[in-house]
Amino acid sequence: MIEVSKTEEEVLNALWQAHPTSASELITRLNQTKPWHEKTAKTLLNRLVKKQAVGFEKQGRSYLYFPLIEKQDYAVSQSQGFLDRLFNGKLAPLVAGFSKTEQLKREDIDELKQIIKDWEQKND
Amino acid sequence: MIEVSKTEEEVLNALWQAHPTSASELITRLNQTKPWHEKTAKTLLNRLVKKQAVGFEKQGRSYLYFPLIEKQDYAVSQSQGFLDRLFNGKLAPLVAGFSKTEQLKREDIDELKQIIKDWEQKND
DNA sequence: CCGCATTGACTACAAGTGTAATCTTAAATA
DNA sequence: TATTTAAGATTACACTTGTAGTCAATGCGG
Known part of the structure; x- marks a missing residue:
C-alpha cells in the first residue's frame, strides 16, 4: 500500500x-x-x-x-x-481499551451488536 | 500526547x-x-x-x-x-470494514461479544 | 488587445525520520 | 598494566514532511 x-x-x-x-x-x-x-x-x-x-x-x-x-x-x-x-x-484489545477507559457509549455498543448479528447471519 | x-x-x-x-x-x-x-x-x-x-x-x-x-x-x-x-x-465503521472484507474470525466475534457483555454488566 | 488573476510547475527550507558511523570513556581481559 | 571492547555521546546524511513562495502560461475582464 x-x-x-x-x-x-x-x-x-x-x-x-x-x-x-x-x-x-x-x-x-x-x-x-x-x-x-x-x-x-x-x-x-x-x-x-x-x-x-x-x-x-x-x-x-x-x-x-x-x-x-x-x-x-x-x-x-x-x-x-x-x-x-x-x-x-487483534481487534478485541482495541475495543477493550476503549471500554476500560469509558469511551464506549451505548450507541457504539448497539452498532457493534448489529455488526455481530450481521456477521453471524452470514457465517452461522 | x-x-x-x-x-x-x-x-x-x-x-x-x-x-x-x-x-x-x-x-x-x-x-x-x-x-x-x-x-x-x-x-x-x-x-x-x-x-x-x-x-x-x-x-x-x-x-x-x-x-x-x-x-x-x-x-x-x-x-x-x-x-x-x-x-x-467512530469505532463501529472500523469493525464493519473488517467484517466486510472477511477479516473477522469467529474468535474475534466471540471476544467482542464478551467485551459487550462485560460492558452491559457494568452499565445496565 | 492588455494587464490581471488563476492554475499548475518548480523551488525553498527547516524539522523530523531512518539508518548508521565516529568519538570518548570506562570497564573487562589478556 | 596495556589493550580490546562495550556504552553512551556526538555527528552524519539523505529522504520525507509541513508549509509556503516564486515562476510561467493561459484565459478573462475591461
Missing part, C-alpha cells in the same frame, strides 16, 4: 468525499474543516499524484482530480497496520 | 514488554522480531529519552531504561486519533 503522510491523508479524505474535483473546489472543501493555505494544499495534492494515490484529467486549462485508491481499501489496510502495531493484530 | 515515530514506537513496544532494561537487553529483545542495528536502536532510544517518552537511571557504567508513558494510555490515545482520521471518530 502507498505511503500517505498525515496531511496528505487529509487531502485524500476531502477528495474521497466527492470526485472528480478541481483543485480550487477541493480546497474549498478542505477549508470547511480547518483553514488551509492554497499552496500547501496544492503541494500535497501534487505529492499524492506523484505517489499515484491520485490521478487527474485535463479539463480546459485546469485539472480534475480523483483518487486512485479506494477509501475502503485504504482504511482496512491502515486499520490492520494499526492493530499490528499496538494490539498484536 | 508525545509524538512518537514509527520506529521509535517499535522500540517503545519492546521496552513496554519488560522494564527497566539495559540497552543491550532491549536490543536483544528487538532482534527477536526483526534484525536491528545496534546503533539504530540506540539512536531511537535516545530520541525517546529526549522526547520524554522514556527515562533511565544509572546502573554502574550503563543505564537502565524504562517507559515514561503507559502503553494503555498511549494505545487508547492513538486509537482515538486513528478513528478520527479515517472513521469520523
Whole structure:
C-alpha cells in the first residue's frame, strides 16, 4: 500500500468525499474543516499524484482530480497496520481499551451488536 | 500526547514488554522480531529519552531504561486519533470494514461479544 | 488587445525520520 | 598494566514532511 503522510491523508479524505474535483473546489472543501493555505494544499495534492494515490484529467486549462485508491481499501489496510502495531493484530484489545477507559457509549455498543448479528447471519 | 515515530514506537513496544532494561537487553529483545542495528536502536532510544517518552537511571557504567508513558494510555490515545482520521471518530465503521472484507474470525466475534457483555454488566 | 488573476510547475527550507558511523570513556581481559 | 571492547555521546546524511513562495502560461475582464 502507498505511503500517505498525515496531511496528505487529509487531502485524500476531502477528495474521497466527492470526485472528480478541481483543485480550487477541493480546497474549498478542505477549508470547511480547518483553514488551509492554497499552496500547501496544492503541494500535497501534487505529492499524492506523484505517489499515484491520485490521478487527474485535463479539463480546459485546469485539472480534475480523483483518487486512485479506494477509501475502503485504504482504511482496512491502515486499520490492520494499526492493530499490528499496538494490539498484536487483534481487534478485541482495541475495543477493550476503549471500554476500560469509558469511551464506549451505548450507541457504539448497539452498532457493534448489529455488526455481530450481521456477521453471524452470514457465517452461522 | 508525545509524538512518537514509527520506529521509535517499535522500540517503545519492546521496552513496554519488560522494564527497566539495559540497552543491550532491549536490543536483544528487538532482534527477536526483526534484525536491528545496534546503533539504530540506540539512536531511537535516545530520541525517546529526549522526547520524554522514556527515562533511565544509572546502573554502574550503563543505564537502565524504562517507559515514561503507559502503553494503555498511549494505545487508547492513538486509537482515538486513528478513528478520527479515517472513521469520523467512530469505532463501529472500523469493525464493519473488517467484517466486510472477511477479516473477522469467529474468535474475534466471540471476544467482542464478551467485551459487550462485560460492558452491559457494568452499565445496565 | 492588455494587464490581471488563476492554475499548475518548480523551488525553498527547516524539522523530523531512518539508518548508521565516529568519538570518548570506562570497564573487562589478556 | 596495556589493550580490546562495550556504552553512551556526538555527528552524519539523505529522504520525507509541513508549509509556503516564486515562476510561467493561459484565459478573462475591461
